[in-house]
Amino acid sequence: MTLLHSCKKAAELLSQSLDEPLDMVDKLRLRMHLSMCGNCRNVEEQFNMIHKMGAQIGTLDLCDEQPEPSLMKGQALN
Amino acid sequence: MNSQTMPIDQPAPGHYPETSGEPWVRLRQRLLRHARMMVYEPALAEDLVQDSLIAVLEKPEAHRGEASIMTWAVAILKHKIADWYRSPHQRQRAWTEADDDEDVGDPTEGLYDEQGSYKVAVPSWQQPEKQETQRQMMSVMEACLKRLPSQTGRVFMMREWLGFETTEICERLSLSAENCRMILHRARMGLRQCMCAQGHTTGSIQ
Numbered sequence: 001m002t003l004l005h006s007c008k009k010a011a012e013l014l015s016q017s018l019d020e021p022l023d024m025v026d027k028l029r030l031r032m033h034l035s036m037c038g039n040c041r042n043v044e045e046q047f048n049m050i051h052k053m054g055a056q057i058g059t060l061d062l063c064d065e066q067p068e069p070s071l072m073k074g075q076a077l078n
Numbered sequence: 079m080n081s082q083t084m085p086i087d088q089p090a091p092g093h094y095p096e097t098s099g100e101p102w103v104r105l106r107q108r109l110l111r112h113a114r115m116m117v118y119e120p121a122l123a124e125d126l127v128q129d130s131l132i133a134v135l136e137k138p139e140a141h142r143g144e145a146s147i148m149t150w151a152v153a154i155l156k157h158k159i160a161d162w163y164r165s166p167h168q169r170q171r172a173w174t175e176a177d178d179d180e181d182v183g184d185p186t187e188g189l190y191d192e193q194g195s196y197k198v199a200v201p202s203w204q205q206p207e208k209q210e211t212q213r214q215m216m217s218v219m220e221a222c223l224k225r226l227p228s229q230t231g232r233v234f235m236m237r238e239w240l241g242f243e244t245t246e247i248c249e250r251l252s253l254s255a256e257n258c259r260m261i262l263h264r265a266r267m268g269l270r271q272c273m274c275a276q277g278h279t280t281g282s283i284q
Contacts, residue, residue: 006194054238
């Protein structure tokens with residue numbers, strides 16, 4: 001077991017932490033990783049925002065008159 | 079909240095506004111958009127939306143003006159969908175029909191190098207302060223949600239929108255905890271990548 005998580009593992013734990021409490025060791029290792037990694041701090045911020053917005057879907061009065069934003073071509077995720 | 083974009087006020091008693099108002103058509107479409115993301119069968123989505131609209135029409139006085147009709151209708155729809163997921167006889171159906179042989183890709187593919195570090199710097203997102211920016215960001219997120227494999231999107235919505243605990247999602251959809259975790263992670267990664275690609279970060283979405 002390496003002391004530090006990779007960014008890949010950190011992202012998994014960041015996601016998991018939004019759904020359930022992490023165990024102490026993972027929590028600590030994640031915190032250490034975040035303290036040294038700006039990329040992962042940004043991912044954390046993005047996940048938090050997505051989490052917050054997810055609960056708010058439908059509660060912001062979107063301007064329904066406007067067409068939905070068209071996604072750029074070739075932007076398929078799957 | 080500003081309800082200007084949804085100018086529906088108290089419907090007159092005994093007067094059914096869906097026959098008379100464009101706003102109701104928009105409201106219905108809006109609810110359908112959410113419902114279709116959550117349930118597989120179009121007819122079922124229609125039923126849930128219909129039930130929600132009836133609830134709105136039957137008790138217009140329950141809407142106290144602290145939220146727009148839209149917000150209130152969405153809250154009712156959420157309850158209807160949650161009830162549907164929780165009804166025992168729907169359990170099997172929810173799973174088998176969600177399992178529609180879709181191409182479930184891994185959005186993290188190619189994202190990391192061999193050490194598991196990001197190949198490309200992760201941008202920082204600005205907290206949207208203006209309501210207009212929040213709206214833009216929300217419509218990008220909704221568009222991105224639709225781009226997720228449908229089962230992935232549904233699990234994300236159950237968790238984040240309906241607010242189900244992951245243990246309940248696993249149980250309702252007969253997924254293992256590990257599987258559930260992975261699906262949610264993929265959903266979030268997929269969303270953040272899609273949203274980054276749409277350049278919402280500075281509010282300059284197009």
